[in-house]
Amino acid sequence: MLSETLQRMAQTLPFRSYSDDEQRWASVTAKFSERIHALADELLGSLPGDLTRRVMAESKREVLCSRKPTVSVAEFRLRPANGYYAKFNRRLPRPEDPHGFDATGLAVSLALCRGFAGQDSGTPPFVALDFEVWGAHERACFARLLRDHRYLIEMLVTRSGAALFTSCPFKNVEAAEYVSTFEELELYFANEVDPENQFALQCKFGRHARETDIKHSLQIGLALYDATMGYCLPQPQRERILEHGCFAARALGNGG
DSSP: OHHHHHHHHHHHSOSSOGGGGTTTHHHHHHHHHHHHHHHHHHHHHTSOHHHHHHHHHTEEEEEEEOSSOOSEEEEEEEEEOHHHHHHTTOOOOTTTSTTSOSOOEEEEEEEEEOOEEOSSOEEOOEEEEEEEEESHHHHHHHHHHHHHTHHHHHHHHHHHTOEEEESSOOHHHHHOOSOOHHHHHHHHHTSSOOTTOEEEEEEEEOTTOOHHHHHHHHHHHHHHHHHHHHHHSSSOOTTHHHHHHHHHHHHHHHHO
């Protein structure tokens, strides 16, 4: 399904000015939102139930479309269920609450992205898989999770194959050369303050990606989401991460 979807994306939205697509953007995003929803359902349905059962029970599933032409065309997102925000007396995030914030606290998302032209070359369409932390409470909780279980987080992050993205630049991260994603993550958390309280671990998959690789990275994204949720709850369940340390080791062995 992934290869066909990205091939169709390349045909529907070839490299050119985004303004050329204004008139048909709503119909294009509607079509591709159905495809990313189907792809996400297929991937989630193939994962072990002992991993997804709790995540799905504590989360809300959303399909989002960008309103104006941009790289991300349609997105499937898992974020905390509405009751999570009520427990902390916080507004629901957009788009459920039009007057809420974009920050969801935690999220795992799959976004269908169009190809785009760079200065020297072009990037073909791809799917972006993100584990995202965006909120002061959630960032502080992940920092504690990282402090308490450094080795397990290192194992999960390393085996995910993800890259680190932040909303703000950090001098110590930018100055680091030839470091792993986990080392970048540690450098990022050496900064006590992040004005945006946001970071993401992202994997990108093109049309020739193996389904097993996508599933593996999605499993780890969900494991990080679940473990962080355990730290974020009003009555924390900090032991969750121990389940996923075993999973990460097992997954690597099964994947060869």
